[in-house]
Amino acid sequence: MLRFYVRCKVILLRPNLLKECFDVKSLTTSFFLLLCLVPVFAAASESKNVLIIFMDDLRPELGCYGHPVISSPNIDALAADGVLFERAYCQQGICAPSRASMMAGQYPDTLGIYDLWSPLRRTVPDAMSMPRYFTQRGFETSSFGKVYHHHIDDKPYWSHLPAVPGEKYAAPQTLAKIARQKRLAQAKGLKGVDLFLSTQGPPIENADVPDDTYPDGAVANQAIETLRQKRDKPFFMCVGFAKPHLPFAAPKRYWDLYKREQFAVPRRKLPTDAPVIAFTNWGELRAYAGIPSEGPLSDDQTQQLMHGYAACVSYADAQVGKVIAELDRLGLRDNTIVVLWGDHGYKLGDYGLWCKHTNLELDTRVPLIVSAPGFAKGVRTKALVEIVDLFPTLAKLTGGEPPPQCDGNSFVRILEKPAATFREFAISQYPRGSVMGYSIRTERWRYTEWIDAKTRRVVDRELYDHQTTQRPSHNLADNAEHQELIADLSQYVDATNRIKNAQLK
Incomplete structure (x- = not known):
C-alpha cells in the first residue's frame, strides 16, 4: 500500500505515468485508485x-x-x-x-x-x-x-x-x-x-x-x-x-x-x-x-x-x-x-x-x-x-x-x-576594511563593537539608548554608569559563535 501511495503522488506531478504504473482494467480498480488519490489531492489543494x-x-x-x-x-x-x-x-x-x-x-x-x-x-x-x-x-x-x-x-x-x-x-x-x-x-x-x-x-x-x-x-x-x-x-x-x-x-x-x-x-x-x-x-x-x-x-x-x-x-x-x-x-x-x-x-x-x-x-x-x-x-x-x-x-x-x-x-x-x-536581541553587522562592526539591538539598547579581524581586539564601541527615539544624539559607551550593561551585552558579541538558540525567549 505504501508503494502504491507513493506512485499516486508521482502521478500528480507526471500524469502521463498513469498507464505505466497501473493497468486499469475494471471499474473496481479505477474506483480503488481514486480513493487512494483523494488524500493526495486534498493535501495538494491545502498547500499554501x-x-x-x-x-x-x-x-x-x-x-x-x-x-x-x-x-x-x-x-x-x-x-x-x-x-x-x-x-x-x-x-x-x-x-x-x-x-x-x-x-x-x-x-x-x-x-x-x-x-x-x-x-x-x-x-x-x-x-x-x-x-x-x-x-x-x-x-x-x-x-x-x-x-x-x-x-x-x-x-x-x-x-x-x-x-x-x-x-x-x-x-x-x-x-x-x-x-x-x-x-x-x-x-x-x-x-x-x-x-x-x-x-x-x-x-x-x-x-x-x-x-x-x-x-x-x-x-x-x-x-x-x-x-x-x-x-x-x-x-x-x-x-x-x-x-x-x-x-x-x-x-x-x-x-x-x-x-x-x-x-x-x-x-x-x-x-x-x-x-x-x-x-x-x-x-x-x-x-x-x-x-x-x-x-x-x-x-x-x-x-x-x-x-x-x-x-x-x-x-x-x-x-x-x-x-x-x-x-x-x-x-x-x-x-x-x-x-x-x-x-x-x-x-x-x-x-x-x-x-x-x-x-x-x-x-x-x-x-x-x-x-x-x-x-x-x-x-x-x-x-x-x-x-x-x-x-x-x-x-x-x-x-x-x-x-x-x-x-x-x-x-x-x-x-x-x-x-x-x-x-532577547537582534544582530546586525557591517564591515569597514579588516574591522567588522557587530551590533546587538535589545528592547531598549543598541550596542556595537568594532572588532579587528586579525587581532580580535575591540577597536571601538557604541551604545545608544532607544527608549524614546530612533535617532539618539549621544554615544554612551564611555559613560561610567553604563559599564555593567556593556559588560552584559558584550558577552553576546562573539564573531565566531552566534549562540542563536540562546537568544530565544
Whole structure:
C-alpha cells in the first residue's frame, strides 16, 4: 500500500505515468485508485502559496507605521490583513548581503557575503536557499524584478526568471545623455563600479508617464501575468520593487501627492562621542549629477530628495496594490501567505548622512508585514525578529521543516500570539576594511563593537539608548554608569559563535 501511495503522488506531478504504473482494467480498480488519490489531492489543494514582496531602501515609515505624511494605502491595507512587525531587523545594511542572508536564512558571517560582488550561488554553491527549498518541495518558483542583487542568482531553481524590464529614467534627454556617458566611459576601458559611477544621471525625475514606463510598473505587470497562468501546484513567488532606491524617479502624479514644505530638514549633527568608523560618506548618492562630491546638501536639496523619496514610496505602494488586487481577483488570497519586507533601512539627511551602510538603527530596522491565512490580522507586534527568521517561518507555514543550516528561527508563534516575546536581541553587522562592526539591538539598547579581524581586539564601541527615539544624539559607551550593561551585552558579541538558540525567549 505504501508503494502504491507513493506512485499516486508521482502521478500528480507526471500524469502521463498513469498507464505505466497501473493497468486499469475494471471499474473496481479505477474506483480503488481514486480513493487512494483523494488524500493526495486534498493535501495538494491545502498547500499554501507564498508571495514575497521585496522593497529596496524602504524605511519603516509608512501610514501603517504611523508616519503622518507618507501615503501608502495599499501597504496599509496589507498590514490590516496581517501582522505588522515594529521591531524587525536586517542582518546587514546593504542590499546584496541582506538579500542573500534573507533567502538563505543565514547570517552574513555564515555565508561569507558582505559586499555587492558576491552572488550567493557562486559564493556558497551548496546553499539551501528558499528558491531551492521550495523547488525541491514541488512548488512553482518565480522571480520578478530585483529579488537578489544579482538578478540571475539561483537561476537553476527559478521556474520563471524574466529580465528586469524598463529603464530607470524616462526622460529622453536624460537617457540620451547617459548613453553618451557610457560610450565615452567604455572607450576609456572603465568597467564595473567605475563604469557605474561615471554614468549616473540626476538623483530625481518626475516624468508625466504611465506607471509601467518605469521598471517597477512593468515588474508588477510581469507578476500579474504569471499569477493568471493555470498551474497544478502551489507557487513561491518573489516580486522585487526597486523603489524607493535612487534615483528617486517616479511618475509625476506620485510627486503631486506631496508638497515640498511637508518635509522638515533633519538635524545634521552626528551623535556626540561616536567613533568615525561608524559612519560613511553617503554611499551612492555622491555619484549622481548635481550632488556635491563633499560637504552637506543645502536645505532645498535635502527637501527635494525627501520629496522624491516619498513619491517613490507611493509609486511602489501602487504596484504592491496592483499585484495583491490580482491575487484577490483570482481567488488566491485565502490560500496565499503574503510577506512584505524592506532589505534595509535608509538615511534621508539624518545626522547629515544619506543612504545606508552602517549599523545604526536607521539602517538596520526594516518594515516587515506578514499576512498568513488563519493567523492574526490587523495587529502589531513589538517582538524582536531578524530577517533570517523568515525562511524557517515560511517553511513551517507551508507544512515543511526548516533546513538544519538555517541560523534563523520560526516566528509562527508570534503570528498566533503577537503579544508574545521571541528574541532577547537582534544582530546586525557591517564591515569597514579588516574591522567588522557587530551590533546587538535589545528592547531598549543598541550596542556595537568594532572588532579587528586579525587581532580580535575591540577597536571601538557604541551604545545608544532607544527608549524614546530612533535617532539618539549621544554615544554612551564611555559613560561610567553604563559599564555593567556593556559588560552584559558584550558577552553576546562573539564573531565566531552566534549562540542563536540562546537568544530565544
